[in-house]
Amino acid sequence: MQFRTIKTKLLLLFVPVTVIVLVISAFVITHSVKTTVQNLVEKETNEKVTVMEMMVEEWLTGIKNQVYYLANSSMAKSMKPENYLTAFAEVVKNSNGLFDYILLANPGGDYINREGAVANIKDRDYHKDIFVLRKNVSVSNALISKGSGKPIIVIAYPVYGENNALVGMVAATVNIESMSNRISALAYAEGEFALVVDGTGMTVAHSSDPNLIMSLNVLHSEQKGFIGLEEAGTNMTKGEAGASSYKNPDGGTYQLFYKPIPGTSNWSLGVGVLETNITAKSGSLVVLLFITFGILIVVVAVVAYIVGIVVTTPIKEVGKELKRFGELDFTKTVSKADAFLDRKDEIGQITVGLSKMVGEVRST
Structure with a gap:
């Protein structure tokens, strides 16, 4: 291919310019796609x-309502074991494993344990919440x-007797495996939890x-190989909402989105998303984008080549006539260039002018 031909020059003009424009556009669009996909993932995850936060809150609210009902019942207000022990045991039995035990303690912390003996819980935080801090719920x-060796939480409500005097506290130990x-019953994408x-x-x-339950503390997670999770853990235990990035022990990088759970002592719910899943979503779009741009470059090259042929073919024929005219060869009366006489463009004008010139020379 000779670089002095019009076809070559058209290719060298259109193709590089097209490539430069498309490459710049690709970088701009790629950044935009990645940002858009990241924002969409964040929105969906949030x-x-x-x-989920509403679901856990609803779960807790349902349990609180049951304990509140027991604390405000006449059997609890009587503070007599014969009135409430059997009823509490029935509630535990019919809870499908939700309740581990339900007790009623007096202001001194004494209560009847599983074995029927008197035990004391005055040193427990929930006892202090009710009797010292006078909270409505703990x-x-x-x-x-x-008793069971299972992970639990305790939900406690005050019991008020005559003249609204604080006479006791109903505390229910709740099996949190149900949470x-x-x-776990919800649908998750691959790499999501x-x-x-x-x-x-x-x-x-x-x-x-499940091995991480009651095992992983996000405030001390680095010692277990979770790099960067402690920062998120600090925010979570402060009752803040947000998102943080961290690495798992297996090297996978996750984005953790978290939000506090109302009605708790700074509990927080988080959803983790594997970052490669986020980049994969944008990556497929970027690949499709580059394939499309590659096809466009080929199309531009083909179009430029075809345009070059269309433009240069009549020029070549006119050029042959000019060369023949320059050699003073007037023997041919019919030329391929005559096919361009009816054209209204520059080629037609040149052909008409050449034809008149040849005619005048012949007539002299």
């Missing part, structure tokens, strides 16, 4: 966090039940890894 952080079961942490940073529910 919506999922909100739905929701503890997670702990392991000494994990609820969030949900977790709930209490006010101390302890993981009390996890949708995909």
